[in-house]
Amino acid sequence: MVTTPQIVETRANLRERIAAWRAAGERIALVPTMGALHAGHIALVDLARENADRVVVSIFVNPAQFAPHEDFDRYPRTIESDVAALEGHGCDLVYAPRRDEMYPEGFSTRVLPEGGPSDGLESDARPHFFGGVATVVTKLFTQCRPDIAIFGEKDYQQLLVVERLSRDLDLDVAIVRAPIFREADGLALSSRNRYLSAEERAAAPFIHHTLSETAALIAGGGPLPALLTQAAQALASRGFTVDYVAARHADTLAPVGSAAEGPIRLLAAARIGTTRLIDNVGVPAPSH
Numbered sequence: 245m246v247t248t249p250q251i252v253e254t255r256a257n258l259r260e261r262i263a264a265w266r267a268a269g270e271r272i273a274l275v276p277t278m279g280a281l282h283a284g285h286i287a288l289v290d291l292a293r294e295n296a297d298r299v300v301v302s303i304f305v306n307p308a309q310f311a312p313h314e315d316f317d318r319y320p321r322t323i324e325s326d327v328a329a330l331e332g333h334g335c336d337l338v339y340a341p342r343r344d345e346m347y348p349e350g351f352s353t354r355v356l357p358e359g360g361p362s363d364g365l366e367s368d369a370r371p372h373f374f375g376g377v378a379t380v381v382t383k384l385f386t387q388c389r390p391d392i393a394i395f396g397e398k399d400y401q402q403l404l405v406v407e408r409l410s411r412d413l414d415l416d417v418a419i420v421r422a423p424i425f426r427e428a429d430g431l432a433l434s435s436r437n438r439y440l441s442a443e444e445r446a447a448a449p450f451i452h453h454t455l456s457e458t459a460a461l462i463a464g465g466g467p468l469p470a471l472l473t474q475a476a477q478a479l480a481s482r483g484f485t486v487d488y489v490a491a492r493h494a495d496t497l498a499p500v501g502s503a504a505e506g507p508i509r510l511l512a513a514a515r516i517g518t519t520r521l522i523d524n525v526g527v528p529a530p531s532h
């Protein structure tokens with residue numbers, strides 16, 4: 245039987261549902277999202293199901309992680325089709341709080357990652373971002389008190405920041421990593437892909453192609469800084485405005501100077517038209 249997940253909008257209703265599961269000794273997974281669900285999100289829900297008895301999907305477009313000039317107002321809000329997409333995937337509950345449920349009048353606290361995996365990359369381009377993410381994730385974890393939470397490697401820096409946050413603040417939530425879900429042509433699925441024009445959509449997989457090629461060259465012993473510069477130039481020549489193409493240590497996101505300092509993760513952010521895309525790939529262990 246295909247069940248439709250129930251929707252709750254308040255912390256009180258969320259707690260009531262969760263208390264019953266917890267009393268029954270069930271293991272609870274949380275999948276935080278901003279909605280506009282696609283197959284990448286659904287893969288996270290399936291992974292949650294494999295690792296827990298109960299699955300809560302939160303849908304909340306978090307104003308705290310958008311700067312005033314960013315796309316908060318135009319970010320897609322598609323709650324009805326989101327709930328329909330979750331049918332048959334073992335999601336028990338959708339938690340879709342309203343803005344004033346999360347940030348009531350007078351709200352004046354912020355959880356601010358400092359250093360560690362939050363250093364540079366997205367923080368340079370979007371200085372407000374990880375404070376907003378850490379604040380909402382802390383709230384979602386304390387509201388839901390899940391045993392585990394699923395985060396995608398698509399947002400690799402965010403994933404490491406959240407792992408650090410859960411440890412640093414003793415939130416006691418085990419973070420489960422989900423691999424990047426891609427289109428057949430390599431483009432990582434993203435709610436923002438729907439902003440792309442046909443021409444931009446055709447160019448977008450070039451980010452992944454460039455990262456994969458660069459990763460292979462690094463693994464083959466090529467010179468790291470030169471290869472990163474070359475990758476950024478290749479993206480620029482295809483019409484992207486590049487925020488960064490960077491090599492970082494895969495576990496800590498500390499800068500690395502050569503393949504020997506790995507394991508390495510290559511990360512990139514670039515704009516095409518008005519849409520900002522991010523992607524990342526692992527660098528295979530050096531081949532010699």
Ligand code: AMP
Nearest residue numbers: 277278284395396398399423424425433
């Ligand atoms: P978002 O709704 O964009 O905030 O994403 C919610 C969660 O889904 C985050 O943990 C993302 O990393 C993850 N996610 C989004 N797109 C993908 C993808 N293509 N593959 C894997 N995880 C993804």
